[in-house]
Amino acid sequence: MRTIWWQDQTVHLIDQTKLPHQEIIVECRDYPDVANAIATMQIRGAPAIGVTAAYGVALGAWRAPADSVPDLLAQLQPVYETLRATRPTAVNLFWGIDKMRRYADAVAAGTDDADEVRRLLLAEAERLADEDVATNRRMGEYGAALIEDGMNVLTHCNTGALAVVDYGTALGVIRAAWEQGKHIHVWVDETRPFLQGARLTAWELMKLGIPMTLISDNMAGHFMRRGQVDAVFVGADRIAANGDVANKIGTYSVAVLAHENGIPFYSVIPVSTLDLSLASGEQIPIEERDPREVTHIQGVPIAPEGVHVANPAFDVTPNRYVTAIVTNRGVVYPPFEEGLRRVVAESEGNV
Amino acid sequence: MRTIWWQDQTVHLIDQTKLPHQEIIVECRDYPDVANAIATMQIRGAPAIGVTAAYGVALGAWRAPADSVPDLLAQLQPVYETLRATRPTAVNLFWGIDKMRRYADAVAAGTDDADEVRRLLLAEAERLADEDVATNRRMGEYGAALIEDGMNVLTHCNTGALAVVDYGTALGVIRAAWEQGKHIHVWVDETRPFLQGARLTAWELMKLGIPMTLISDNMAGHFMRRGQVDAVFVGADRIAANGDVANKIGTYSVAVLAHENGIPFYSVIPVSTLDLSLASGEQIPIEERDPREVTHIQGVPIAPEGVHVANPAFDVTPNRYVTAIVTNRGVVYPPFEEGLRRVVAESEGNV
Numbered sequence: 001m002r003t004i005w006w007q008d009q010t011v012h013l014i015d016q017t018k019l020p021h022q023e024i025i026v027e028c029r030d031y032p033d034v035a036n037a038i039a040t041m042q043i044r045g046a047p048a049i050g051v052t053a054a055y056g057v058a059l060g061a062w063r064a065p066a067d068s069v070p071d072l073l074a075q076l077q078p079v080y081e082t083l084r085a086t087r088p089t090a091v092n093l094f095w096g097i098d099k100m101r102r103y104a105d106a107v108a109a110g111t112d113d114a115d116e117v118r119r120l121l122l123a124e125a126e127r128l129a130d131e132d133v134a135t136n137r138r139m140g141e142y143g144a145a146l147i148e149d150g151m152n153v154l155t156h157c158n159t160g161a162l163a164v165v166d167y168g169t170a171l172g173v174i175r176a177a178w179e180q181g182k183h184i185h186v187w188v189d190e191t192r193p194f195l196q197g198a199r200l201t202a203w204e205l206m207k208l209g210i211p212m213t214l215i216s217d218n219m220a221g222h223f224m225r226r227g228q229v230d231a232v233f234v235g236a237d238r239i240a241a242n243g244d245v246a247n248k249i250g251t252y253s254v255a256v257l258a259h260e261n262g263i264p265f266y267s268v269i270p271v272s273t274l275d276l277s278l279a280s281g282e283q284i285p286i287e288e289r290d291p292r293e294v295t296h297i298q299g300v301p302i303a304p305e306g307v308h309v310a311n312p313a314f315d316v317t318p319n320r321y322v323t324a325i326v327t328n329r330g331v332v333y334p335p336f337e338e339g340l341r342r343v344v345a346e347s348e349g350n351v
Numbered sequence: 352m353r354t355i356w357w358q359d360q361t362v363h364l365i366d367q368t369k370l371p372h373q374e375i376i377v378e379c380r381d382y383p384d385v386a387n388a389i390a391t392m393q394i395r396g397a398p399a400i401g402v403t404a405a406y407g408v409a410l411g412a413w414r415a416p417a418d419s420v421p422d423l424l425a426q427l428q429p430v431y432e433t434l435r436a437t438r439p440t441a442v443n444l445f446w447g448i449d450k451m452r453r454y455a456d457a458v459a460a461g462t463d464d465a466d467e468v469r470r471l472l473l474a475e476a477e478r479l480a481d482e483d484v485a486t487n488r489r490m491g492e493y494g495a496a497l498i499e500d501g502m503n504v505l506t507h508c509n510t511g512a513l514a515v516v517d518y519g520t521a522l523g524v525i526r527a528a529w530e531q532g533k534h535i536h537v538w539v540d541e542t543r544p545f546l547q548g549a550r551l552t553a554w555e556l557m558k559l560g561i562p563m564t565l566i567s568d569n570m571a572g573h574f575m576r577r578g579q580v581d582a583v584f585v586g587a588d589r590i591a592a593n594g595d596v597a598n599k600i601g602t603y604s605v606a607v608l609a610h611e612n613g614i615p616f617y618s619v620i621p622v623s624t625l626d627l628s629l630a631s632g633e634q635i636p637i638e639e640r641d642p643r644e645v646t647h648i649q650g651v652p653i654a655p656e657g658v659h660v661a662n663p664a665f666d667v668t669p670n671r672y673v674t675a676i677v678t679n680r681g682v683v684y685p686p687f688e689e690g691l692r693r694v695v696a697e698s699e700g701n702v
Contacts, residue, residue: 020654020655021652189569190543190645190653190654191569192541192543192567192568192569193567195653195654198645198646198653198654198658199653199654199655202654202655202658203655206655206657206658211659212658212659213659213660213661214645214646214654214658214659214660214661215645215660215661215662216543216544216568216600216601216645217543217567217568217569218540218542218543218568218569218600218601218604219600219601219661219662219663219666220604221601221603221604221607221666222600222603222604222663222666223661225603225666225667249567249569249570249573250567250568250569250570250572252572252573252576253569253571253572253573253604253608256572256607256608256611257604257607257608260607260611294541294549294565294566294567295549295565297648297649297651297653298648298651298653299651300648300649300650300651301372302541302546302549302550302648302649303371303541303546303549303550303553303565304371304550304553304554304557306557307549307553307557307563307565308562308563308564308565309564309565309566310564310565310566310570310574311566311570312570312573315570315572315573315576316576
């Protein structure tokens with residue numbers, strides 16, 4: 001299952017706001033459609049957002065009327081800006097856009113054929129998508145070594161195939177352990193307010209046939225205290241140079257509860273989720289989303305009209321609660337600064 | 352606002368499953384209706400359950416066909432049993448039933464008029480209801496001293512007027528501080544899966560005009576870490592002799608997060624919520640409720656059909672996370688054993 005693909009000069013993606021009840025494909029015909037799909041969380045998950053933004057840039061190039069390469073580069077500027085403005089926390093968004101921008105500038109220097117630039121940008125987006133799948137497989141292998149036969153693992157939000165192009169980050173690790181024949185059981189936090197766990201992770205695990213139990217977020221601690229959770233695996237939307245993890249709201253609570261109960265806590269990410277420009281997680285902007293996500297569930301009001309609401313979409317887990325960070329370049333243990341610098345350097349040397 | 356009252360030989364109560372969208376009064380004409388109202392959580396909250404059960408016994412007596420006192424006592428046995436079987440965790444349920452049973456046995460020894468026993472049982476239920484309100488006011492006074500002007504307090508579940516006969520336990524403390532003129536702001540956990548916070552606490556605070564912000568449960572830790580929570584006040588469904596607190600699922604997580612962030616955590620309860628017969632919270636039975644409370648919200652499915660679910664309604668917070676227990680007999684600090692024994696002894700001496 002791919003969450004996003006290019007077909008007939010259109011970006012196709014699975015509308016994740018409609019899952020698990022309806023499987024609807026969104027067709028984005030120009031870059032504002034892509035921006036809207038990201039902003040409304042029809043597509044979400046840090047790696048998926050990065051690749052979607054890359055496709056958005058390619059789509060913007062294909063729809064731009066420019067005849068010349070300089071005109072095309074100029075017409076790509078609003079594409080970059082519009083896509084950048086969709087979501088503030090996931091660093092993969094900026095990574096995907098910046099990759100495409102640098103690539104566009106580079107290829108533009110070597111041709112005066114605007115259509116060739118268009119073709120190359122599409123090929124680059126396709127390459128990033130394929131690379132994402134390979135990256136997930138590698139993380140799966142590294143991470144699965146941390147899961148023993150018979151373990152109960154807990155996950156928060158959705159980090160499966162739907163959060164990436166295919167396979168998954170934290171859920172990819174769980175899936176890899178399962179594919180290795182390990183008998184595991186997964187506790188799935190429903191992940192309020194957007195219910196990515198209940199709607200998406202539960203759906204993916206059921207499709208894969210992996211034993212699981214859905215719980216509301218506030219039950220995780222209860223099962224940890226009773227010794228029914230052996231490890232926690234989550235993704236991340238951005239990780240700072242010191243290993244502080246910005247991830248879906250509720251991750252910090254899970255991490256503190258795991259720490260208090262002596263349970264290892266792992267964040268699983270491609271290197272593109274690292275942001276070494278930030279010394280610590282305190283500098284990561286936290287997206288505040290529509291109060292309606294809290295007050296309404298699938299259109300049904302669950303609180304009094306006019307109630308005052310906070311809806312931070314992410315939180316920051318300080319590095320002291322993080323046992324290790326699983327990347328596509330290996331597992332990094334504390335102190336994180338050095339290890340994270342190393343995997344980024346290796347990754348850049350390889351690109 | 353009273354949540355429960357006797358009128359025309361019928362027990363009336365506000366249907367809390369319909370709030371905040373509809374204010375519907377349930378009329379219970381015999382004790383099975385009362386049992387059903389408790390089991391389906393049309394009425395909930397430990398103290399309210401205790402008083403409701405007492406009214407249920409009175410109602411059972413009024414509807415029993417017995418002409419003689421011995422027959423009436425015999426016909427009350429299935430009333431006690433049916434009411435006891437409704438919910439396993441809240442000790443106030445058993446407290447209310449046992450109070451009425453002992454009272455019935457005592458008055459039966461002094462009369463051969465079954466109708467007099469009926470009248471006395473109703474009077475006793477009314478007395479317990481009135482006593483509950485007075486108890487809440489006293490807890491409010493004791494607890495409000497712990498809240499300083501300008502504080503941000505966090506609460507979980509609903510412990511307001513709706514959880515008792517009137518006024519509230521933990522929310523009564525918050526209300527008392529507000530009535531003393533203290534400027535406070537309340538963080539309200541929505542309290543999945545039954546959403547007592549979003550539906551009931553938010554509704555009560557808005558009616559009272561107390562500034563509040565509704566959040567999903569997994570946001571509480573985030574705001575604690577950012578220094579935006581100064582104290583936590585919750586109720587309890589049962590507290591063991593050592594001060595372990597059984598309360599609404601999610602309470603343990605809130606307590607651990609408060610502890611980790613140096614925030615005081617208070618449980619506010621009438622003495623009737625103490626169960627000194629249990630040495631620790633590990634012995635408290637935890638009610639497992641219908642999976643549909645997790646998979647559906649107001650009838651709308653939020654998870655794949657057939658998903659496996661856990662739905663423990665309560666959790667146990669070990670006493671080391673509890674700063675103090677606020678009772679109608681004063682504030683008890685650790686070590687709890689001695690202080691809790693003292694308030695129970697004082698209370699029994701007074702009855």
